[in-house]
Amino acid sequence: MQETLATSTLSAPRRSSISTQEMFSTADQTSSTGPQPSRPSNIPPPGKSKGWNSGTKLRRMRRIIAEDPEWSLATVPLLTELCIQHIIKNFQNNPILKQLLPEHQQKVLSHLSPELPLAVTANLIDDENYWRRCCMHRWPVCHVARHGGSWKRLFFERHLENLIKHFIPSTTDPAVLLDLLPLCRSYVRRLRVDQLLPPVQLPGPPRSGELSDSGSEGETEEPATDHYQLRDLVAGLSHLEELDLVYGVKDCGMNFEGNLFLFTYRDCHSLAATIKACHTLKIFRLTRSKVDDDKARILIRSLLNHPALEELDLSHNLIGDRGARAAAKLLSHSHLRVLNLANNQVRAPGAQSLAHALAHNTNLISLNLRLNCIEDEGGQALAHALQTNKCLTTLHLGGNELSEPTATLLSQVLSVNTTLTSINLSCNHIGLDGGKQLLEGMSDNKTLLELDLRLSDVAQESEYLIGQVLCANREAARQRTLNPGHLMSPVIAKGPEKPAR
């Protein structure tokens, strides 16, 4: 009924036109019981008798439908409009997009539901606006700049991250992830998983509370603590560049339990094989995962001679001197630019091995040893290494129990080194004399932009004066960036600098 009416109105531009017999007859056939629009009173209902009907048809043929003064062409939807509506309605079953004209495509995309299955949309739709709507629909806060400015990438990355986050081994079906793989393989470049759930044994963590806690009681403990094996997933993601993992439960709060944060050897071996196979990986982070020396060695061994790796972050773990030694070995066997071993248990020997590697390294830009315990021995070794190193720009030695001897050596380094731009010596016991020596070293340095000496027992005066020098250095650096033509070599704001004088 509706359709016939629509077609009749479409076919007759004005309703005042004399409707033909065919139109009436079709209306009769399709809507024998439904009310007819503007049906005259003297016409009997069409359900009486056929003979009567045929007689009346002749009369109806000449009937004129009264003009509707409010009718206008604007109220009639265009056929294209209807088609687009239909396409939108049936997009899930019959996705038609590429065949449409660009403006129609836009229309369809702007009306598509963000809840369509990914299997339909993933490889078909590239429109950023659609994916933006999808993202906004799912997450209230989206930081698109962190995903290369691509909403689609953001969507898939976060979607995948979510799935991995809530994946419970031996309970969740791994096919859930692997099915998604062909859809997102070309969009996902970064995986930031800040929690990996252990298999359910006891009443699960609050995040997995909705899952049933049956079936895992009687199992032995050893295999049950293994986390999700990322090997298949990572192997499928052909563009993966950044992998950020935490083998632990986030926001456990008062439900804290030690075995929620177990990074087993099996996990470790699996992860090592995974990152070794992933040749596109540039950034690898494994934080807060209780990685001890042996595990760190396993991982780092798999990363030796990795073709693409640039950044390694193993902060907030339990890495000791042996792990640090492995990292030092890695420094000389890869193109690592950033190494972060913050909040570990590296002591003097580890720092010494790192310093030894650093002495002749030409790749590493940033080294972070915050909250370790390298003490003066390690600090002095590092300072010696920095006298020959021409590459490192950032060094974080905060909270390392350093004291005056290290500061003395560092001040010597400061007067010689021209690449360092940032040094953090906060939370150490540098002392008043150390501060003065650092000030002396700073007076000859023109490149250092930051020197953090907070809470390190340095006299305020020297701290202030150092601040002045840093200010001047910053100013100079700004000058260099503003008019690089005055210098022999172009200078990048944070990059290594060569003395122009």
Added chain:
Amino acid sequence: MNPPGALGVLEEKEEEHLSTPILGPSIHSDNPQERIQARRLRIAARLEARRREALGEYLDGKKESEEDQSKSYKQKEESRLKLAKLLLCGTELVTNIQVATDIREIHRRVEEQEIKRQRLEKLENEVKTSQDKFDEITAKWEECKQKRIPQDLWDMLNTQQMHCAGLIEDKNKLISELQQELKIKDDQYVKDLKKQSDDICLLLERMEEQVKHVMKTFRQELNYIEKAFEVERRELLTSNKKKWEQALQAHNAKELEYLMNRIKKVEDYEKQLNRQRIWDWEEYNMIKIKLEQDVQVLEQQLQQMKATYQLNQEKLEYNFQVLKKRDEESTVIKSQQKRKINRLHDTLNNLRSKYAKQIKQFQEENQSLTSDYKRLVTQFKELQKSMRHFALIDDKQFREIWLMNEEEAKDLISRAFDVDRIIHTHHLGLPWTAPDFWFLRNVGPISQQPQKSATQILEEVLMQAEEEETEEAASEAESYLDLPKQISPKTTRKILMLLCDESGFLIENKLLSLLLPLEKNECYLLRLDAIFSALGIESEDDLYKLVNFFLKYRVYHSPSSQEQTSLLSVLEPGKQPDLEGQKEESLVEGEPEEKEAPPSSRLIHPNDVLKILEAFVMGLKKPSLILTQRAKLLIENNSLEQQNTELQMLLQKYLDSKINSELQVPPTRVFRAPTK
């Protein structure tokens, strides 16, 4: 929390405002003096800053050096420094939390280490003491075995039990202590969590505050900078205006100078112009006079030319008139001629129509006459038929009557004879002889001309030939009813003529000489008569027989012609040329051969040898005769030709005569028409 990164970003933002490089007393400046100054300042600042408020001094020094800089630049620099400081302080403020937690963590670790060490020590001590106790107990077990007195043994066991209980109690105590510690740790964990959340809250707060503050200051500084720019712009505008006015004044002065120069120059030029004009005027006059003279000369020439032109024109006009007149005359003549032609054409047409009419008329007449003629011929034929019929009937009647009368007469005669005999015998006694009269034996009428003699027929034929040929043919056909129809009278005549020509040897020479002066027909007739008499043909039947023979001969001759020739050559060698001559003739009936047949079939018998010989002699003579005849004919022909030409000449003369042209229907046409 990476302060340099954030700073860098913010600095970049800030640097967007700066478009010009700092020209202040920086050590990187191009100006060496400035560099020296900057270094000096820096050293001074470094030296003095230890005891004084360095910031103000530093900025003062900077300001001093920047006096020559523009206000906006100063403002910018000021704002930049201020903002940089703000950012630095802000980030420091924010990162202070982190640093604080770090140091706290370090302290905690130190404490933890200490506690841990103590705990381990304690545990070790405990292990040692308990081991001692245990050793003691195990030693006592040996003692127990040696005990023989149950009382002692019991006591010993009791003490052992007590010792063991003490050991277990110690252990339990230790466990409870550790559990206590664990509980305290749990509490601390909760506290730490709280502290952490507090820290995070504080961090967030500070960050937000900083963001707000930074935004505010940035906005403020932006305003300041804008204001400074505006002020500078205004100043610049005023100074520029001033400059502009000065320049304008200078320009005006120069303009005046230029104007004066111009006026002077104009005067100069005017003078020059006047001079030039006068000189030009004179020259112009001279040229004008010269040209006027030229013009006069040319006008004279023109007049002459005009006169000649007029003359020529008149001449031409006269000629034209004459030609026109002539033309008119010619047109008149032409029209006359045309009219005449038309008239003549009309007459010609009239005559033509008349002529056509006449032709028609004559044709009709001719037709009617021919039809009349035919009708008459048929009538005549019928008449002849009836006449013949009647003649036959008459003849029959006559014969019957004659026979009747003859019988009567014979009866009478016989009676008379009887009477006479009686008389003779009886009366006279004389023997009676019956008189032999021819008429007694005669039966039928005595015809004077019982049959047409051959000569008569010949005569008739020849006479007919002399008359009209067509009529002759008809009459001939009538006359020779018995003859086969195919033989036309013409042929018959020709046959006869030939016969007469060829069989001249049958005619005696005397007769021939006698016949010479006679007319042709008569001559032929006589000759034929002589020939027929010689051949023994007397009656009409004989003639027919002859004709039939000729015809039969033709039929029978054609196959046996070969045999005949030899015979003919023997019989009549003289006739051979004639025979050939006759063959050339258009008549192919073969009459000439037929003519020879009679001698071959009939005349060859010994009695006639003489005749043949005679004929042979005659035949020899024949060519000369023919030749003479031919010569005569030739002469005749010549004379006739002459006559003809003469007549033609006459006719031509007559036709060419002028009277013909005047006649409406020229006789030439009349001549031609019938010939057509």
